[in-house]
Amino acid sequence: DAKTTQPTSMDCAEGRAANLPCNHSTISGNEYVYWYRQIHSQGPQYIIHGLKNNETNEMASLIITEDRKSSTLILPHATLRDTAVYYCIVSRGNQFYFGTGTSLTVIP
Amino acid sequence: GAGVSQSPSNKVTEKGKDVELRCDPISGHTALYWYRQSLGQGLEFLIYFQGNSAPDKSGLPSDRFSAERTGGSVSTLTIQRTQQEDSAVYLCASSLWGFTDTQYFGPGTRLTVL
Numbered sequence: 001d002a003k004t005t006q007p008t009s010m011d012c013a014e015g016r017a018a019n020l021p022c023n024h025s026t027i028s029g030n031e032y033v034y035w036y037r038q039i040h041s042q043g044p045q046y047i048i049h050g051l052k053n054n055e056t057n058e059m060a061s062l063i064i065t066e067d068r069k070s071s072t073l074i075l076p077h078a079t080l081r082d083t084a085v086y087y088c089i090v091s092r093g094n095q096f097y098f099g100t101g102t103s104l105t106v107i108p
Numbered sequence: 109g110a111g112v113s114q115s116p117s118n119k120v121t122e123k124g125k126d127v128e129l130r131c132d133p134i135s136g137h138t139a140l141y142w143y144r145q146s147l148g149q150g151l152e153f154l155i156y157f158q159g160n161s162a163p164d165k166s167g168l169p170s171d172r173f174s175a176e177r178t179g180g181s182v183s184t185l186t187i188q189r190t191q192q193e194d195s196a197v198y199l200c201a202s203s204l205w206g207f208t209d210t211q212y213f214g215p216g217t218r219l220t221v222l
Binding site for chain 2: 091
């Protein structure tokens with residue numbers, strides 16, 4: 001009963017924007033969308049989160065559709081160090097359900 | 109400043125033995141979480157501590173799993189009578205207030221049950 005669905009894997013050319021989609025059609029009105037990433041053999045790292053407005057920080061931008069049923073994480077200029085598994089998360093009660101995420105490979 | 113630390117980094121044990129995994133959260137963080145990540149899988153929530161409130165244990169997979177958090181700081185995850193399916197990386201995270209805050213993860217403990 002995953003609350004989010006993401007593509008299993010994606011490739012992106014180095015220097016180009018990486019756009020990672022996520023569907024969360026059952027999201028409730030007060031639930032945030034979070035993005036974390038996990039580089040091989042490390043603990044997950046927070047990227048960004050949002051409720052309904054688009055958000056931007058030094059790492060990425062988060063675009064949330066008006067109906068909030070989907071979102072896109074944008075890495076504006078992907079580097080090789082951005083190769084990781086990216087998790088889109090909507091909270092479920094007190095729990096974060098990480099799912100299996102999208103494995104992003106940045107290609108030189 | 110220091111991040112979340114976990115010990116040991118690796119643990120190999122025999123089936124049926126008990127193991128204890130330790131997590132030191134970031135100082136001042138009131139919330140602490142335990143997750144499990146099996147090979148090639150996403151993170152599975154186990155338990156959540158928030159301040160002095162009763163922990164949310166709804167993710168613990170069986171009664172062989174338990175966790176404590178002493179003095180609102182260090183936490184220990186205990187697995188009794190380990191089974192081979194318990195083999196995984198166990199990750200601890202902490203956040204300043206609660207689960208909606210940014211969670212900072214430790215490096216994890218890799219548990220192998222032979």
